[in-house]
Amino acid sequence: MGRYVIRRLLQMIPVFFGATLLIFLMVNVMGDPIAGLCGDKQCDPATAAQLEKEFGLDKPVWQQYLTYMGNVFTGDFGTAFNGQKVTELMAAAFPVTIRLTVVAILFEIVIGITLGVITGLRRGRPIDTTVLLLTLVVISVPTFVTGLLLQLLLGVEWGIIKPAVSTEATFSELIVPGLVLASVSLAYVTRLTRTSIAENRRADYVRTAIAKGLPRRRVIVRHLLRNSLIPVVTFIGTDIGALMGGAIVTERIFNIHGVGYQLYQGILRQNTQTVVGFVTVLVLVFLAANLIVDLLYAVLDPRIRYA
Amino acid sequence: MRGATHAKWAVCAVAVALAATACGGGGGSGGSGGDGSGIVRSSWGDPQNPLEPANTNEVQGGKVLDMVFRGLKRYNPKTGAAEDMLADKIETTDSVNFKITVKDGWTFSNGEKVTAKSFVDAWNYGADLKNNQKNAYFFGQIDGYDKVHPDSGTPSATSLSGLKVTGPLTFSVKLSQKFSLWPDTLGYAAFAPLPKAFFDDHDAWVSKPVGNGPYMIDSYTKGSQMSLRKWDDYPGTDKAQNGGVDLKVYTDNNTAYTDLTAGNLDLVDDVPASQLKNVEADLSGRYINSPAGIIQTLAFPFYDPAWNKADSDKVRKGLSMAINRKQITETIFQKTRTPATDWTSPVLGKDGGFQDGLCGDGCDYNPTEAKKLVQEGGGIPGGQVKIGYNADTGSHKEWVDAVCNSINNALGNDKACVGLPTGTFADFRNKITQKKMTGPFRAGWQMDYPLIQNFLQPLYYTNASSNDGKWSNKEFDKLVDQANAESDRAKAVKIFQQAEGVVRDNMAAIPLWYQNGSAGYSDKVSNVALNPFSVPVYNEIKVK
Numbered sequence: 001m002g003r004y005v006i007r008r009l010l011q012m013i014p015v016f017f018g019a020t021l022l023i024f025l026m027v028n029v030m031g032d033p034i035a036g037l038c039g040d041k042q043c044d045p046a047t048a049a050q051l052e053k054e055f056g057l058d059k060p061v062w063q064q065y066l067t068y069m070g071n072v073f074t075g076d077f078g079t080a081f082n083g084q085k086v087t088e089l090m091a092a093a094f095p096v097t098i099r100l101t102v103v104a105i106l107f108e109i110v111i112g113i114t115l116g117v118i119t120g121l122r123r124g125r126p127i128d129t130t131v132l133l134l135t136l137v138v139i140s141v142p143t144f145v146t147g148l149l150l151q152l153l154l155g156v157e158w159g160i161i162k163p164a165v166s167t168e169a170t171f172s173e174l175i176v177p178g179l180v181l182a183s184v185s186l187a188y189v190t191r192l193t194r195t196s197i198a199e200n201r202r203a204d205y206v207r208t209a210i211a212k213g214l215p216r217r218r219v220i221v222r223h224l225l226r227n228s229l230i231p232v233v234t235f236i237g238t239d240i241g242a243l244m245g246g247a248i249v250t251e252r253i254f255n256i257h258g259v260g261y262q263l264y265q266g267i268l269r270q271n272t273q274t275v276v277g278f279v280t281v282l283v284l285v286f287l288a289a290n291l292i293v294d295l296l297y298a299v300l301d302p303r304i305r306y307a
Numbered sequence: 308m309r310g311a312t313h314a315k316w317a318v319c320a321v322a323v324a325l326a327a328t329a330c331g332g333g334g335g336s337g338g339s340g341g342d343g344s345g346i347v348r349s350s351w352g353d354p355q356n357p358l359e360p361a362n363t364n365e366v367q368g369g370k371v372l373d374m375v376f377r378g379l380k381r382y383n384p385k386t387g388a389a390e391d392m393l394a395d396k397i398e399t400t401d402s403v404n405f406k407i408t409v410k411d412g413w414t415f416s417n418g419e420k421v422t423a424k425s426f427v428d429a430w431n432y433g434a435d436l437k438n439n440q441k442n443a444y445f446f447g448q449i450d451g452y453d454k455v456h457p458d459s460g461t462p463s464a465t466s467l468s469g470l471k472v473t474g475p476l477t478f479s480v481k482l483s484q485k486f487s488l489w490p491d492t493l494g495y496a497a498f499a500p501l502p503k504a505f506f507d508d509h510d511a512w513v514s515k516p517v518g519n520g521p522y523m524i525d526s527y528t529k530g531s532q533m534s535l536r537k538w539d540d541y542p543g544t545d546k547a548q549n550g551g552v553d554l555k556v557y558t559d560n561n562t563a564y565t566d567l568t569a570g571n572l573d574l575v576d577d578v579p580a581s582q583l584k585n586v587e588a589d590l591s592g593r594y595i596n597s598p599a600g601i602i603q604t605l606a607f608p609f610y611d612p613a614w615n616k617a618d619s620d621k622v623r624k625g626l627s628m629a630i631n632r633k634q635i636t637e638t639i640f641q642k643t644r645t646p647a648t649d650w651t652s653p654v655l656g657k658d659g660g661f662q663d664g665l666c667g668d669g670c671d672y673n674p675t676e677a678k679k680l681v682q683e684g685g686g687i688p689g690g691q692v693k694i695g696y697n698a699d700t701g702s703h704k705e706w707v708d709a710v711c712n713s714i715n716n717a718l719g720n721d722k723a724c725v726g727l728p729t730g731t732f733a734d735f736r737n738k739i740t741q742k743k744m745t746g747p748f749r750a751g752w753q754m755d756y757p758l759i760q761n762f763l764q765p766l767y768y769t770n771a772s773s774n775d776g777k778w779s780n781k782e783f784d785k786l787v788d789q790a791n792a793e794s795d796r797a798k799a800v801k802i803f804q805q806a807e808g809v810v811r812d813n814m815a816a817i818p819l820w821y822q823n824g825s826a827g828y829s830d831k832v833s834n835v836a837l838n839p840f841s842v843p844v845y846n847e848i849k850v851k
Binding site: 039040047051054081082089152163255 | 353354355356357364365436437439440441443444456457458459513528529530531532555556557558559561562563565566568569570571572699700731732733734735736737739740750751752753765772773775
């Protein structure tokens with residue numbers, strides 16, 4: 001197990017460099033960011049040159065990348081155009097998005113798996129059909145529609161929530177945005193769990209467990225669910241990264257100043273330092289989430305043992 | 308709202324179960340019965356640059372400077388006229404040497420006195436190349452600017468030789484050439500005075516700017532909110548009528564608008580285009596749509612020989628006449644734009660140089676004449692007009708498509724015009740500065756100060772800073788020089804209009820429309836207005 005973890009950690013290194021280099025190149029392809037800094041006016045050439053020098057944009061891309069990576073290892077992610085350190089932006093944005101992601105994941109786990117188990121055990125019954133239909137609706141309706149609709153109904157018409165999340169972005173404010181963010185994945189989790197449960201229900205070990213006279217609850221939770229969770233865990237694990245990066249739409253709708261918002265601003269203003277910095281951290285999150293998923297396999301299913 | 312109590316409790320129960328927190332709806336504006344202590348909650352956008360007077364060139368940062376700073380002059384929020392603020396006297400005999408006397412009794416909100424030195428130091432800082440100030444060119448008219456801010460190479464001086472402190476409250480300015488209307492430019496934020504604190508501890512100052520205006524910055528969380536509070540000891544006559552302003556950064560102006568309709572916000576100064584249809588009904592009259600000093604035009608790449616032939620002016624004029632401005636401003640912009648009939652803006656007023664109809668028939672929709680002119684001019688270069696724009700912000704696609712439709716209909720050729728999007732604004736600007744445009748492209752001008760000079764010189768003078776099309780005309784340049792040297796204001800404006808006539812005769816750029824500022828406000832505030840720069844006049848807003 002220990003060797004496996006180390007091997008996985010070593011594998012992360014080329015992925016990390018490859019991903020950051022790709023992003024670095026992509027952002028640089030978009031053109032000269034300084035040109036956009038002066039609004040509709042042309043920057044005066046002397047100031048523009050000075051700014052380029054300050055942000056290191058006058059050097060060739062490979063040199064910029066090396067300098068950048070060198071700085072990253074000392075914890076310096078550079079400076080955004082508004083004079084703020086990118087690490088400061090991260091310190092403000094990541095906690096908010098992590099809270100949002102936690103809310104979303106909780107929804108996925110609690111509601112998604114519960115619904116999945118219920119429908120999986122009652123295949124073909126009315127409740128199963130209803131949930132299947134509902135999940136189909138949720139999957140087919142784009143997130144921004146769900147988001148705007150909930151915002152309008154709960155926020156403006158009924159006044160239950162505030163349409164915009166405040167600067168603090170507390171857990172309670174993030175419930176509705178979290179639900180919106182989770183909605184599509186939630187539907188997938190439900191369907192994955194349902195199929196998996198329905199499949200394993202007829203497995204030999206379940207029959208054995210029932211035959212042994214174990215209580216129904218124990219059969220479902222310890223035997224059936226535990227073995228059915230592997231595809232679900234895989235999905236939720238990769239979803240953590242996707243949720244954090246893909247929160248752009250939800251964050252925009254509910255005015256959440258998180259990672260999605262900073263990335264969006266960074267791309268609009270073509271701020272290399274912000275975009276690359278944030279994406280680098282997201283890549284790390286992705287890698288870590290995947291690692292945890294792989295380790296969880298072993299916990300869930302003792303048959304899967306890594307040397 | 309009333310029928311929803313059940314739902315509200317149900318959701319509250321869920322909320323409590325999940326995270327155990329309060330279920331507050333609505334929320335008050337913290338105001339207390341119109342005694343001038345209420346707080347205005349207003350929408351905001353994240354400023355692009357650090358908040359320094361000479362480094363702020365966009366509206367969001369400009370808003371804050373307008374609340375926190377007062378300069379020598381201030382533009383009247385209604386008329387746009389430059390009026391003395393901290394300036395006691397600005398005297399000149401030759402339009403080159405100016406003697407400026409600063410009013411006594413003004414201080415910064417940290418108690419420091421505003422003196423002549425506060426101005427001179429601030430201006431020297433703004434002009435100095437090593438400080439990277441994006442508005443440095445505003446000091447370009449002052450003598451010695453080329454030493455402090457050379458076009459290339461390193462500066463040979465750190466202060467402008469044309470600026471001299473002559474007493475505690477007096478200083479003199481020498482310009483590098485005659486510019487009679489120069490004092491009128493001094494209301495621009497770049498000319499604001501700066502306290503010692505700015506130079507002593509720059510980082511601390513930028514994280515919480517200190518100025519001499521009616522408001523003080525109470526707290527500033529970059530990227531999310533700034534709280535400004537009334538400065539009780541403000542010495543000026545334009546004291547704040549409210550207790551303060553909370554500027555909240557919104558990720559999207561649609562969300563800000565939703566928050567306004569839900570009662571969580573008092574003022575939105577950028578009504579999203581998609582809501583313009585509902586705004587009257589939603590806000591029952593609390594909607595402002597007033598002219599601002601912004602004009603949108605189509606510029607041409609005069610560096611491209613295909614667009615700069617002897618008869619090309621006919622093609623340009625023909626294209627201009629093929630655009631149905633009235634229809635586009637009504638259907639696409641819901642009347643938040645006004646068809647342009649000259650190259651300035653109505654906010655200048657008649658005396659300031661705005662001349663309704665100066666463009667003449669060149670700006671009238673006339674498809675038959677348009678077709679004829681384009682043919683006389685040798686047809687469209689390459690057979691197709693590609694109108695360049697950036698696709699990332701400002702929903703330019705809609706109107707560019709509409710303009711092209713109009714041109715196609717007029718010329719009877721459905722391939723005569725297409726839009727040519729560029730992904731990001733930065734890349735779009737990049738192509739323009741590198742002279743890579745091959746056809747007309749979107750250009751816009753937001754005035755820096757309400758002077759006709761500002762609508763002409765930076766845009767059409769040979770090699771001027773914002774002459775994106777690189778148009779050049781000796782006659783025009785001569786008239787502008789002449790107007791700047793003219794000491795009589797009315798005469799100067801007349802000569803500028805003659806210069807504008809040259810722009811018209813050559814159709815150097817196609818004027819499209821004047822942009823309005825749009826704002827919506829809640830029923831908790833009153834006396835809301837936009838100034839000619841389309842920025843809300845915050846200090847006059849009253850909270851009920």
